[in-house]
Each structure stands twice: as structure tokens, then as C-alpha cells.
Amino acid sequence: MQMLEARANAASEQLGRLRGEAERLAPEEGEAHTALPDDLAPADAEQAQTLLRTASAELAARAEALDAARATHTALGHDHRAAEEAAAGFEETTALLRDLLRDNLARESTEPEPGGPAPEEPEPFAGTLTEARTATAEARRSLRGCAADLAAAEAAVREASDILVRHANSTRYEQVRTPARQQIRELPAAALPEHAARWAEAFAPRLRVLTDELEQLERNRDSIVDRLRGLVESSLATLRAAQRLSRLPEGLGEWSGQEFLRIRFDEPDHASLTERLGEVIDEATRAAVRKNADLRRDGMSLLLRGVQAALEPRGIAVEILKPDAVLRAERVPVGQMGDVFSGGQLLTAAIALYCTMAALRSNDRGHDRRRHAGTLFLDNPIGRANATYLLELQRAVADALGVQLLYTTGLFDTTALSEFPLVIRLRNDADLRAGLKYISVEEHLRPGLPKEPDAEGVHAQIQATRFFERPQEPAERSQEPADRQEGRASRPQESAERSRDAAPRSRERAESPDPVGGPGSQAAAASVPRPGRAGGGTGGAARLLSGSAGSAGSAGSAGSGRRGGGTGRGGLGDGAPLRPRF
Numbered sequence: 001m002q003m004l005e006a007r008a009n010a011a012s013e014q015l016g017r018l019r020g021e022a023e024r025l026a027p028e029e030g031e032a033h034t035a036l037p038d039d040l041a042p043a044d045a046e047q048a049q050t051l052l053r054t055a056s057a058e059l060a061a062r063a064e065a066l067d068a069a070r071a072t073h074t075a076l077g078h079d080h081r082a083a084e085e086a087a088a089g090f091e092e093t094t095a096l097l098r099d100l101l102r103d104n105l106a107r108e109s110t111e112p113e114p115g116g117p118a119p120e121e122p123e124p125f126a127g128t129l130t131e132a133r134t135a136t137a138e139a140r141r142s143l144r145g146c147a148a149d150l151a152a153a154e155a156a157v158r159e160a161s162d163i164l165v166r167h168a169n170s171t172r173y174e175q176v177r178t179p180a181r182q183q184i185r186e187l188p189a190a191a192l193p194e195h196a197a198r199w200a201e202a203f204a205p206r207l208r209v210l211t212d213e214l215e216q217l218e219r220n221r222d223s224i225v226d227r228l229r230g231l232v233e234s235s236l237a238t239l240r241a242a243q244r245l246s247r248l249p250e251g252l253g254e255w256s257g258q259e260f261l262r263i264r265f266d267e268p269d270h271a272s273l274t275e276r277l278g279e280v281i282d283e284a285t286r287a288a289v290r291k292n293a294d295l296r297r298d299g300m301s302l303l304l305r306g307v308q309a310a311l312e313p314r315g316i317a318v319e320i321l322k323p324d325a326v327l328r329a330e331r332v333p334v335g336q337m338g339d340v341f342s343g344g345q346l347l348t349a350a351i352a353l354y355c356t357m358a359a360l361r362s363n364d365r366g367h368d369r370r371r372h373a374g375t376l377f378l379d380n381p382i383g384r385a386n387a388t389y390l391l392e393l394q395r396a397v398a399d400a401l402g403v404q405l406l407y408t409t410g411l412f413d414t415t416a417l418s419e420f421p422l423v424i425r426l427r428n429d430a431d432l433r434a435g436l437k438y439i440s441v442e443e444h445l446r447p448g449l450p451k452e453p454d455a456e457g458v459h460a461q462i463q464a465t466r467f468f469e470r471p472q473e474p475a476e477r478s479q480e481p482a483d484r485q486e487g488r489a490s491r492p493q494e495s496a497e498r499s500r501d502a503a504p505r506s507r508e509r510a511e512s513p514d515p516v517g518g519p520g521s522q523a524a525a526a527s528v529p530r531p532g533r534a535g536g537g538t539g540g541a542a543r544l545l546s547g548s549a550g551s552a553g554s555a556g557s558a559g560s561g562r563r564g565g566g567t568g569r570g571g572l573g574d575g576a577p578l579r580p581r582f
Helices: 002-025 045-109 129-169 177-186 195-246 268-288 300-310 334-340 343-364 388-401 474-478 482-489 491-511
Strands: 261-265 316-321 331-333 374-379 401-408 423-431 437-444 542-546
Touching: 002 474, 045 129, 045 334, 177 195, 195 261, 195 268, 195 300, 195 343, 261 343, 268 300, 316 334, 316 343, 331 334, 334 343, 343 374, 343 388, 343 401
Parallel strands: 374 401
Antiparallel strands: 261 316, 316 331, 401 542, 423 437, 423 542
């Protein structure tokens, strides 16, 4: 029993060792190291032993063949090196014989000059034969090296001659009328090196002049780049100021304190900005040299290209707030405004952008502390944006940026009109006999302003007059009667009195009805009586709406209406509508 247990333990240990060896010798990928053909796959352990003995015998035979092949390869390598050494010796002997033949031919072709010294006979070498061979080999190697250097120098001279000829024949130098260029074009390439020193001496002064001119041009280019860099940096500062000045006031929900315009770009460093602007200047210079170049070279185009180059490669990203009823802080790229915004939202965004630009212009002019940044006339904006939140937003942005909005419309939209503190209704009239057109005030609506006290309207009056008379000769002037000169001196006073007397008459004419049937016309700039209007008619009333800007309420301009019994849009003067441009 103990013997069986010992055998079982030994078998278990051997099995464990075999399993460990099998795991160690197992392939990393797959189930076997190699795939055996079907005729070599053992069916049992005895066949596996037989195949293993056969494979071992074949391996031994192949190893013996490999050793024999390696020995043969080593012997052939020795023979090859011996052949190379023999070939080198033969080549050296051949070079020696070649040099001896060349020396003998040169010695035979050289005849001694009459009366000159006889050629020296070569002296025999004083050393041993081995030393002579060594010295000869070194001299031959040095001679071959010098010959190779000479061939390379001759090739370089030929290449330089070809380059010189190509430069002389280039179309870039057709305007150069120098004798040297003509000689370079006419002489053969082999004769050019002989004249190189003389040409170099002739070109030296011109080279100094051109070098000085190039240095001056480089200084001018650096100066232009510096100035353009200053303008580009100022333009980038303007973009940052535009974003800063577009900050909205409080009381607009999520828009309160937000910047309506957001401009993002990477600040360029000084070195890269200088390099990019230099490329812009070089491109403009090349365009100026080329004929029929389409590249514009005016100052604004050059500045725009400089700004574009400064913001490369990412460029600039501009986003604006999208106007909606709840005033969510949602930003949209300006390139998507036409796809995302409605007509009223586009108009509101355009008004906000205009107000931002007006505030920026006022800031650049040093008027940042003044509330009034300009006035904007709008032609029938209610036709596109009559929503209450859009009108409130337009007026709030204009009030924050100090821009006075003047709305004009021919629509009687009571909901939209109720948003304005002052509404002025106008009418278009015409004087057909005089060929004049007028705009008169029909009615004042002041829903957001206190009522004016009942008082007589203010009429303009002429406070001064100016008259001219034809110049006369001194002799004729001296012969004028004294009373005539006194009368001429009193004319300004009489004219002023007539102008003061004309004011009540013009007031009476304005209050009296038109004999043709239209209402009276009120003088706007002077008290000179105006002829009656023929066919004026009331027509359609034009409305003048007002917003607010700063501390003063914004006014409006003339709207649409009917003139002379016809239909059409009303306006200032000739009835043409005023359209803001963005």
C-alpha cells in the first residue's frame, strides 16, 4: 500500500512537471507552434516517437550540411579578399605605368628653349626598394586626389558659367544695357573664367549701390510694417471696444448686463504679427509690380488684409443675442442670422448693431461721456417689427447707447403707437402753381408726455436781411447825390421793419383757410407769405412716432401718406421715404 502511494506521488510530481513544461513551451498564439501535414500527424504515442526519431535524424543531416556550407562560404570569402587585393595591386601597377607613359610623352613633347637651361635629369631614389614603392604609392594617391579636386573645380566653373549665362539671358534683365551683359551673352562658356576678375572689379561699385538701396528698402519696409501693425492693433482694440460698448442696461431679464455683441479672436504675438504683416506688404508690392493685377492696394483694403492675416489661422467669431419674447440669453453667429432670425428680429438686431457702431464712433471721437451718439431714421419699421417686446428692446438698447431713434410709418397700429411717448401726425401737401411740396403737422399725440399749456404757436421770423448791389466805378460813386447815399444806408433798417411787420400777416394767413379748399400752411423757417396750395387735400395722414434716447425722448421723421389726391409713401420734402442702411 505504501509503495502504491509512493508511486502515485511520484507520478503526480512528474505529471505536474510535465504540465509546467508544456505550459512553458506552449505557443503564445494558437494551439501549436506549427501545423503538421496529415501524413506527419501522429495517431498515438508510438507513432509520435517514430516520427520524432526520423525528424531528429533529418535535423542532424541538415546541420552537417549547414556546417559544410559555412566552411565553403568562409573559404570563398578568403579567396574573394585575395582577388580584391590582387586587383588593387594590378590597378596600382596600371596607374604607375600610365603615369610613366604620360611623363615620358610630356618630356618628349617639351623642347628646350635655345639658350635656356637644360632640363634636369631625374635623380635616383636613395632609399631601399620597399621605401621607394611606399613613397611612389603615396605620391600616386596624392596625385589622384589632386586630379579629382581639379575635375570637381572645373565642373564647378562650368556650372557657374552656365548660371551666369542664364542670368544674362533672363527676361528679368532685359532692361539692363551694360557692356558686361552683352559680353557674357556673346562669349563662349569656356572663355568666361578669364574675364571674371575684370567683371567683378567693374560690378563692385554697382553692387555697393544696390546693397545700399536694398538696405534702404528694407528699412522702409520695416517702417511700413510697424505702421500697419499699429493700425491693426488699433483695429483689434476697436473690436474689443465694440464688444464692451454693446453692454445692455438693467431691466431686460437675462439680457441685463449682457454684451449684445460678442467678438472672439486669438491675440497674435508681436513676432508672428510682424511676420504676417510683412507677407501682406510683400504681396501688395508684387501686385504693384505685376501688370493687370486685380489686388486692390488702397489703405482700407490693405488694413483689412492685415487684420485678416493677424487673426489667422482661427479667424474671428462674432455672435449676437437673439431677440425673443422672453429675452433668453441665446447667442447666434452672425452668419446664421438670415436662417434663424425672423424679419422683426433681423431689424432689431440691425438697430442694435447700428447703435453699437454709433457709440463706438462717439467713443473714438472722445465723446464717451456724452449721452448723445447720433440719430437714426427708420422707414416704416413697424411694418416688419410691430411686436411690443421688439419695440421695447429697440428703445432700451438705443437709450443705453445714447442713440435717438426716429420711427416713421403709415400704419395706424394702436398697439405699437401706444409704446411711444410722442406721436406726430404729418400730411403731405403740394402747391401746384408754385411747383412746391410741403409737409405740415396734422396732430400731436402725447401719451407719454405732459400736456402743453394752451399758448399761441411760435412762428419763425426773419431777424436780419442781406442785400447786394452792383459795384460802381469810383468816379460814379463820387457823383452820387448825398440823399441817395443816405437812402441806401437806411435800407437795412426798412427791410428789418418790413420783416417784423410781415410776421403778423403770415400768422393770419396760416390761420385762415385756403381759398382752394385745403387747410392753411404753416411757415416753418421764415415769415415770408407762401402762395396758396392747389389740390392739397388732406389725403392719408402720415404718422410720426418717437422712441427715447438718453434723457430726451426720441422723435421721428415723416411717414407715409397721400399727396395731391394720389396714393404713395410720404417722406421729407419730396415724399421719398428715408431708409436706414446697415
